[in-house]
Amino acid sequence: MKVMAVLGSPRKNGNSSILAQKFLEKAAASGAETQSFFLECMQYKGCKACGACKTGSDKCVIEDDLSEVFAEMHKSDIIVYASPNYFGDVSGQFKLFLDRTFSLLNPTFITGPQKSRLAAGKKVVFIFTQGAAEGEYAEVTAKYARLREYFEFADFHILHAGNLMGDVSAKDRPELLLKAEKLAEQLTKR
Ligand SMILES: Cc1cc2nc3c(=O)[nH]c(=O)nc-3n(C[C@H](O)[C@H](O)[C@H](O)COP(=O)(O)O)c2cc1C
Secondary structure (H helix, E strand, O other): OEEEEEEOOOOOOOHHHHHHHHHHHHHHHOOOEEEEEEHHHOOOOOOOOOOHHHHOOOOOOOOOOHHHHHHHHHHOOEEEEEEEOOOOOOOHHHHHHHHHHHHHEOOOOOOOOOOEOOOOOOEEEEEEEOOOOOOOOHHHHHHHHOHHHHHOOOEEEEEEEOOOOOOOOHHHOHHHHHHHHHHHHHHHOO
16 A cells, blocks of 8 residues: 655644654554655646646646656555645645646546546545644635545545644644544555
């Protein structure tokens, strides 16, 4: 089983990355092969809306550091998306990446069948960390849960963690670390 994480925070050891790392560690302990991509250190552009991936090409025609991420998404069984809440949305780094995943949709993505170029059955975990209290910004995670329909993911799990502002670290929140571990345990069970 292959598990990958796309880390959208510029803070490599920040809260969303800590929780994603916890998930990967537990998945590795269950025998999974894991890999993570730290977007902040990668060179890539946003979607140009050139339409090439819907007309002549079956993949994004922009060749940059995201090409490897997309290749790995094809091979992975579980994909972890991790981002902090920036002004009520994902980080800019993560949104640029996400827009480029438009290239992973077939030209028939609206009408179907087979909307996605990714094989069906992949599971996604969306880790979203914020300074605001738990329960706030539920509309943001609900919005991104719609990715499940577009990409025909088998599951879309949300780990939405609040009260993580400033110096507060997810490392000091055992209940969050446990949630990440439990989720990994559940999803990697054969
Ligand atoms: C540019 C910026 C914008 C932010 N906007 C919000 C916000 O709108 N709501 C919120 O609850 N927290 C906001 N935060 C706080 C972060 O979401 C919070 O500290 C989060 O735990 C950081 O995750 P990370 O350590 O993975 O980067 C913001 C932080 C920054 C730097």
